[in-house]
Amino acid sequence: MTERTFAAEDHLPRVPLPTLEDSGRRLLEWSAPLLTAEELAATEAAVADLLRPDGPGRTLHAALEEYERTPGVGSWLDQFWPSRYLGRRDRIALNANFFFLFRDDTVLAASTGASQAERAAGIIAAAVDYKLALDAETIPPVTQRGQPLSMWQNKYLFSETRIPGDPLDSVRVPYTDEWPGPSEAKHIVVLFRGNIFRLDAIGPDGAPHSVEDLVDGLRAVLKDAPREARTDTAVGHLTTKPRAEWAASRQTLLADAGNAAAIDTIETALFAVCLEDFVPRDEQHACDQLLHGDSANRWFDKSVSFIVYGDGQAGINIEHCGLDGTTVLSFVDTLLATSAADHAERSGARAQGLPTVEPIEFTLDADQRADIAGAAAAFAAYADANATQNVSFENFGTTRAKQLGISPDAFAQLSYQLAHRRSKGITGATYESIATRQYRNGRTEAMRVVTPEMVAFVDAVQDPSVDTATKLAAARTAASAHVARAKQCQGGEAPEQHLWELEWIQRRRGAELGVTEPIPLYTSPGWQILRDDYLSTSSAPSVNIRYFGFGSTSSRCIGVAYVLLPDRWNIYLATPKPVAAEMHAYAEHLRTAVADLEALLASE
Structure with missing residues (x-):
């Protein structure tokens, strides 16, 4: 007999609630590749303030722990999702x-x-x-x-x-x-x-x-x-x-x-x-x-x-x-x-x-x-005022990525970062949606793609003095780091939604909890730069669809929606029209980045 549709809901594990220390530490780790030394120092001070024994972070986190223990609550994120989605005003x-x-x-x-x-x-x-x-x-x-x-x-x-x-x-x-x-x-x-x-x-x-x-x-x-x-x-x-x-x-x-x-x-x-x-x-x-x-x-x-x-x-x-x-x-x-x-x-x-x-x-x-x-x-x-472009790879998909010994999603994200550097000359904050439906009331987790290893990979490929073996090693290392971070997110070990929910709790209950003063973390360089997307990416693998798409999330962001299947890879790009030229350049560089990365991995 087939299990009933909702039979497993009450038996699924709960989304793990990170500690305040873990989220503070991870915020520093995840934002560091995007920050100058001065910006990192300012963010470290803001995290230290959040972690003060008698500080507002402790009060807000305690309120979140209390909420999670409330009968009938399935996840500490149960109020986060309505706030995030229903709270948007645009x-x-x-x-x-x-x-x-x-x-x-x-x-x-x-x-x-x-x-x-x-x-x-x-x-x-x-x-x-x-x-x-x-x-x-x-x-x-x-x-x-x-x-x-x-x-x-x-x-x-x-x-x-x-x-x-x-x-x-x-x-x-x-x-x-x-x-x-x-x-x-x-x-x-x-x-x-x-x-x-x-x-x-x-x-x-x-x-x-x-x-x-x-x-x-x-x-x-x-x-x-x-x-x-x-x-x-x-x-x-x-x-x-x-x-x-x-x-x-x-x-x-x-x-x-x-x-x-x-x-x-x-x-x-x-x-x-x-x-x-x-x-x-x-x-x-x-x-x-x-x-x-x-x-x-x-x-x-x-x-x-x-x-x-x-x-x-x-x-x-x-x-x-x-x-x-x-x-x-x-x-x-x-x-x-x-x-x-x-x-x-x-x-x-x-x-x-x-x-x-x-x-x-x-x-x-x-x-x-x-x-x-x-x-x-x-x-x-x-x-x-919205500009879009389709990019299609009819001869590359998950089958080829696996032949090259690399996670297909890691291949995609390495390509996106390489193309972004080539088209804009910078490495910018990049979001990737990670599904967490293995948990009760699970939805998604916010992954931040730019790791130190990812930056090192792009640096190596872009440096003509670096030999092929070193570039190859950098690609493998970046792919491994990407997979590890994705597993962190799947395991509920990511900082952003936890810290964001604390900010929402202050908005909802700040006066009641006695937390009314601005919290430095939320104006810190690390918090703001990490979440100011240059690329917003999400994947939808299904043999029944051709394209998946969504709009850009900011005035300079490129939305990257992709369908990555065994035999093909279709991407829909969207960005505000004032920066359309950068998106079209990105699309061209994406084609060469994929070819270059495939050739690099095949050179082993």
């Missing part, structure tokens, strides 16, 4: 949401017709099948080296909607006290040309509609929206606003009962399907539209939005507060690796005639229309 569109571009030759795609409606119907049928299996807890827990991983994020896949607030967002989601158990919603929302429709994917008696029914429902949507919605009536634009501004706009909408009902329909929908009325020019255009698109045709607060183009190509946009890439990949793989007919049979889908399809309409006054139009224009300009 736009989530482009800044936080991420995407996957699906392959065209998946089992699911091959099992449907090639039209937009047929491809979208197959995806809906697959997702509904997954939803019903999740409700019944028959989705097998994902395992890693035989050990079950946390599955709690799967509860955020259906009917989860981020709700804008001030000073903090909230989440409307099933499996909570406010909404016990799984979602009973039977509908999805379909967006086309800025028009929003409710479509019942599940019939009144709980049986899903057949794929053919769904095709007919989607064709009805395409027929009912022959024209583009007026810009100032497409309410989806508002979801691109900075969060407090969107919260204020939402409150004005809720004042009208009809609008409140429309918003409720959208927020309770199982997921969104965004039908586009164009065919992407190329893969980069497809990726860009998955990242931000025309915001008239999006509701970025929905946890899951499938986007289907005019030619049937498809992908997914994810709201990040409750979902990480590893969870979404497992979900997507399950959808795409099975035929539409098999999904329909497994879910008990049957022909029931045309599904209920109803337009979702808003009553808007002049001020609200102006608000929507303003949001549309502001986001269009914001998206236009």
